[in-house]
Amino acid sequence: MADSTTYVTKPFLPPLEEFLPYLQEIWNSRILANGGPFHQQLEQALCDYLGVEHIALFTNGTIALITALQSLRVTGEVITTPYSFVATSHSLLWNGLRPIFVDIDPVTLNLDPTRIEAAITPQTTAIMPVHCYGHPCDVEAIGRIADTYNLRVIYDAAHAFGVRDEGGSILRHGDLSVLSFHATKVFNTFEGGAIICPDAKSKTRIDYLKNFGHAGETNVVAIGINGKMSEFNSALGLLHSNTWMSKSKNVGTSTPPTACVYMERAGLHA
Numbered sequence: 711m712a713d714s715t716t717y718v719t720k721p722f723l724p725p726l727e728e729f730l731p732y733l734q735e736i737w738n739s740r741i742l743a744n745g746g747p748f749h750q751q752l753e754q755a756l757c758d759y760l761g762v763e764h765i766a767l768f769t770n771g772t773i774a775l776i777t778a779l780q781s782l783r784v785t786g787e788v789i790t791t792p793y794s795f796v797a798t799s800h801s802l803l804w805n806g807l808r809p810i811f812v813d814i815d816p817v818t819l820n821l822d823p824t825r826i827e828a829a830i831t832p833q834t835t836a837i838m839p840v841h842c843y844g845h846p847c848d849v850e851a852i853g854r855i856a857d858t859y860n861l862r863v864i865y866d867a868a869h870a871f872g873v874r875d876e877g878g879s880i881l882r883h884g885d886l887s888v889l890s891f892h893a894t895k896v897f898n899t900f901e902g903g904a905i906i907c908p909d910a911k912s913k914t915r916i917d918y919l920k921n922f923g924h925a926g927e928t929n930v931v932a933i934g935i936n937g938k939m940s941e942f943n944s945a946l947g948l949l950h951s952n953t954w955m956s957k958s959k960n961v962g963t964s965t966p967p968t969a970c971v972y973m974e975r976a977g978l979h980a
């Protein structure tokens with residue numbers, strides 16, 4: 711009998727035979743990592759799909775968060791939400807930063823902007839809000855506070871793949887937005903993540919940082935980390951992009967087959 715159980719966190723995988731040609735290509739080229747062809751194609755495919763101009767792929771969302779903070783040279787205290795996965799505040803602690811927890815709005819479950827100003831001190835340099843469960847934060851109110859107090863805003867957008875507002879991708883707000891492509895996410899690359907960058911200059915700096923600080927073969931310009939996405943992870947992302955994502959007419963609003971099943975069974979329309 712067919713298994714009719716609906717799993718809340720069952721990762722979506724395409725049929726194995728669809729992935730095999732991608733593996734064959736990796737075996738033929740012997741390019742396994744370091745910004746190979748699948749990595750480059752996936753960056754372009756995601757820019758097109760999400761409606762953003764610059765994206766840097768990462769090995770996972772946590773390393774992407776840590777690198778995003780490094781790239782903006784954030785110091786001191788960072789205002790964030792207590793209602794998130796531990797990676798949000800751990801990324802701050804790994805950078806030697808002090809998380810300052812501001813309570814959430816009980817309806818949206820996102821950082822309550824009306825409580826942020828009271829938590830700002832002379833040490834505050836940034837805000838790290840989370841678009842919890844993909845529900846957009848009050849980006850206008852957060853942006854106004856950041857402008858007034860000259861603070862950086864790094865959105866933890868781990869749950870917000872493909873989320874849009876009237877003006878386009880929700881990922882365009884703030885200084886940087888960070889995605890997770892973990893197995894449990896709407897779009898997965900087994901493990902993976904990305905930073906959405908506002909311009910080519912910030913993407914270049916982030917690309918250096920995720921590649922040991924290398925700017926070319928022999929030139930090391932910063933203290934970097936290894937945050938690169940491999941060709942295997944990129945290949946799975948590209949396969950998703952060439953299959954269920956390309957079937958969506960409305961950019962950013964499609965859902966993968968597993969999510970469609972959840973929604974159908976919950977009586978919602980996918």
Ligand SMILES: Cc1ncc(COP(=O)(O)O)c(C=O)c1O
Nearest residue numbers: 770771772795797868890891892
């Ligand atoms: C809100 C949030 N931030 C960060 C992460 C970390 O992402 P990753 O698992 O890709 O490292 C996750 C989840 O997995 C998350 O839910």
